[in-house]
Amino acid sequence: VQLLHLSEEPQTQSDLHHRLDGSVRFDTDGSGQPVTWDSFGIWDNRIEEPVLLPSSIRYGKPIPQVSLSRVGCASVLGLRKQNEDRLRVARIHDNLLYFAVFDGHGGPHAADYCYTFMEKFIRDALEEEDDLEKVLKKAFLDADKALHTHLMPDQPHVVHSVPGTTATVAMLRDGVELVVGSAGDSRAMLCRKGRAQKLTADHTPDRKDERLRIQRHGGFVTWNSVGQANVNGRLAMTRSIGDFHLKDSGVIAEPDTTRIMVQHANDSFLTLTSDGINFLLSDQEICDVINQCPDPTEAAQVIAEQALQYGSDDNASILIVPFGAWGKHQSSASTYSMSRNFSSSGRWA
Incomplete structure (x- = not known):
């Protein structure tokens, strides 16, 4: 199918408006019947979604x-x-989608605040900046600053026992430009040709670069009885929104960002996950399980339940965004076993 055919001059002004809203399918034979993605060679024919016309042009x-x-x-x-x-x-603009996971600690207050207001800070940043990586960095820092004011309006210097949250945010522009910003140990992962592709790296004291920043700011790192590293013996991550009692020890809210172009012929889905899932399932295991599920809603439920069955004592949350190759690629030659031996995973030795 040639794109030139898709962008032919419509017959009427009404037809023009109908097509440019990006919410219609196109018939290639004049029949008026919808076209499935197999006709374009990019989408499994079990799933029919409209063409995003402005982006396609x-x-x-x-x-x-x-x-x-x-x-x-x-x-x-x-x-x-x-x-x-x-x-x-959420939908930020017609051509810009927003996906986020916030994993709170010390109470839900910081996660609730980001859930409610992160979009506002993104919209504000978009008024000044078009680069989505810069937009996310500004939004994270603005959210952190505003949360401080929100939690301690009358006692700005009393910051002990303050809650915090991870923040992993993905923005999809024009259906192809994917930008992810992350602070903490929640993760984003892309499934490309059935293989897991990391889009984030956990911010933990185990990382030398993160640990050195903590130490430069006068903080210290300790390890608990199960080998988990903590900042000042209190926090298992080195970046977060909130946690103001540890800001002077090098804990920051600035996210790492990643930009990637979605390949709808090869990319099956994007996942955002909290560490209640990441601690027990590898990225590739998540890919394998999801690729055996008929739809994203069932896949999310299966992954969350698997984390519980594998012994997660934390909240387990996942968000799955399907892309063009949903249902098209198998993750591996061997079928993932829902009854795998726990000890063989290496997590229970």
Whole structure:
């Protein structure tokens, strides 16, 4: 199918408006019947999504419109008293989608604040900047500053026992430009040709670069009885929003950012996960399980339940965004076993 055919001059002004809203499929034979993605050679024919016309014209190839209604989400309590994870999906602009996971600690207050207001800080940053990596960095820092004011409006110097949260945010522009910003140990991962591709790196004291920053600021790192490293013996991550009692010890809110162009012919989905899942399932295991599920909603539920079955005592949350190759690629030659031996995973030795 030639894109030139997709962008032919419409017959009427009404037809022009109908096509440019990006919410219609195109018939290649004049029949008026919808075209499945197999006709374009980029989408499994079990899933039919409309072409995102303005982006398709801009990039010179058919680009699927990612539907927010097809995004899969799941969040389970685990053995915690309350669920401090928050998941968020939204449309910032017509051509810009927003996905986020916030894993709170010390209470849900910081995660709740980011869930409610991170979009506002992103919108504000977009008024001044078009580069999405710069937008996310500004939004994270602005959210951290505003949270401080929100939690301690009358006592700005009293910052002990303050909650914090991880923040992993993905923004998809024009259906192809994917930018991820992350602070903490929540993760983003892309499944490309059935293989897991990391988009984030955990910010933990185990990382030499992160540990050196903590030490330069006068902080210290200790290891608990199970070998987990902590900043000042209190926090298992070196970046977060909140945790103001550790800011002077080098804990920062600035995210690392990654930009990647989605290949809808090869990319099956994006996942955002909290550490209640990451601690027990590897990225490739997550890929393998999801690729055996018929839809993102069921896949999210299966992953969250697997984390519980494998002994997670933390909140376990996942968000799955399907892309053009959903259902098209098998992750590996061997089928993932839901009853795998725990000891063989290396986590229970």
